Amino acid sequence: GAGVSQSPRYKVAKRGQDVALRCDPISGHVSLFWYQQALGQGPEFLTYFQNEAQLDKSGLPSDRFFAERPEGSVSTLKIQRTQQEDSAVYLCASSPMLGRSGEAFFGQGTRLTVV
Amino acid sequence: RKEVEQDPGPFNVPEGATVAFNCTYSNSASQSFFWYRQDCRKEPKLLMSVYSSGNEDGRFTAQLNRASQYISLLIRDSKLSDSATYLCVVNMGMDSSYKLIFGSGTRLLVRP
Numbered sequence: 542g543a544g545v546s547q548s549p550r551y552k553v554a555k556r557g558q559d560v561a562l563r564c565d566p567i568s569g570h571v572s573l574f575w576y577q578q579a580l581g582q583g584p585e586f587l588t589y590f591q592n593e594a595q596l597d598k599s600g601l602p603s604d605r606f607f608a609e610r611p612e613g614s615v616s617t618l619k620i621q622r623t624q625q626e627d628s629a630v631y632l633c634a635s636s637p638m639l640g641r642s643g644e645a646f647f648g649q650g651t652r653l654t655v656v
Numbered sequence: 657r658k659e660v661e662q663d664p665g666p667f668n669v670p671e672g673a674t675v676a677f678n679c680t681y682s683n684s685a686s687q688s689f690f691w692y693r694q695d696c697r698k699e700p701k702l703l704m705s706v707y708s709s710g711n712e713d714g715r716f717t718a719q720l721n722r723a724s725q726y727i728s729l730l731i732r733d734s735k736l737s738d739s740a741t742y743l744c745v746v747n748m749g750m751d752s753s754y755k756l757i758f759g760s761g762t763r764l765l766v767r768p
Contacts, residue, residue, distance in 0.1 A: 572754050583660075583743050584700065596753050630697060636754070643754055644690075646700035647699035 543567070545648035547633050554623045557565045562618045563653045564636030573617050574645060575608055576632040584632055586608045590616060658681060662744050662759035670767055673734045677762045679727045679744030689720055690745040691729050700743055703729075709762065734766045 546565040571593055577600075586600040592613035594620035601608070605624075610616040620627055620641050630652050634645040646651050659682045662701065669675050679688075691705035706718040706727055717730040727744055741761040749755035 555721060573754065574754070576758070581760075583662075583760040586757055589749070589754055591754070597749070597755055599755075634756075638754075644702045644705075647701070649699050 545633055545635050546592060546648050547631075547648035547651050549651060550649065551652050551654075552656060556625060556655055557622050558567075558574070558655075559619065559621045560623055560653065562567075562620075562631050562653070564616045564618070564633030564635075565617070566614065566633070567637070568614075570635035570637050571613075571617050571648075572636040572645070573610055573637065574634045576634065577602075578630045578632055578650070579586055580629075585616070618651075625655050627655055628655045634646075658760070658761040659683065659748065659757045660744055660746050663707075664760055664762060668735055668764050668767060670693045671734055671736060673710070673721045673766075674730065674732045675715070675764065676731075676736060677744075677764075679729075679759055681725050681746045681748075681757075682732045683748045684722075684725060684763075685750075686746045686748050686749040688747040689718075689727050690747075690756075691716075691718055691727075692743040692745055694741045694743055694760070696740075700758075703742070731764075735768050736768065739764055740768045752760055 557619045575587040581615045589597040590610045605621045607619045630650040633648045636645045691703040692700040693703045694700040710719040715732045719728045743761045744759040
């Protein structure tokens with residue numbers, strides 16, 4: 542497809558379960574971002590990749606969160622030992638640009654519910 | 657204090673009205689600024705970039721005041737289809753890094 546693709550679209554996890562969320566960015570896009578969006582809030586920055594390099598992971602809320610992009614294309618966000626407060630929509634975005642400008646294109650997100 | 661702050665609204669206006677949203681940001685070194693639009697249960701989409709000299713795209717005008725660290729979005733002749741949440745976005749990355757920080761969004765409801 543032409544856009545950013547995320548899977549699964551919906552995920553229900555039992556508390557304590559590990560989950561993996563996948564992002565397929567637009568082909569050729571250098572920059573990739575992960576965001577967490579709670580209901581009624583704006584997207585909160587989690588992490589940023591430039592190709593395979595994770596340049597900023599300052600937004601990851603705890604060491605239970607881990608993101609990778611080993612070949613500079615597909616990215617996975619992994620959450621270990623999920624907690625109820627992890628329930629949110631996880632958005633992935635990609636951009637063809639390096640640095641200071643350029644549009645970020647978002648996927649439709651993965652809605653994670655931890656029960 | 658949040659890095660990017662917006663009035664959450666909602667702003668409830670009649671069709672044809674002019675409405676303005678404001679946003680403040682904390683990092684004076686920020687270099688690029690955007691307004692995104694997000695419809696209910698959809699992903700954010702770029703509405704427009706914000707340039708230092710101000711810029712206009714049809715009914716939408718964006719302005720930047722670096723001295724006050726303030727960004728605005730003006731919508732003229734509001735349409736029903738403008739109803740959405742408007743997100744102020746600031747790139748707070750350093751050098752070649754890219755750290756788009758979103759405000760919490762301002763909700764707009766345009767009524768017939």
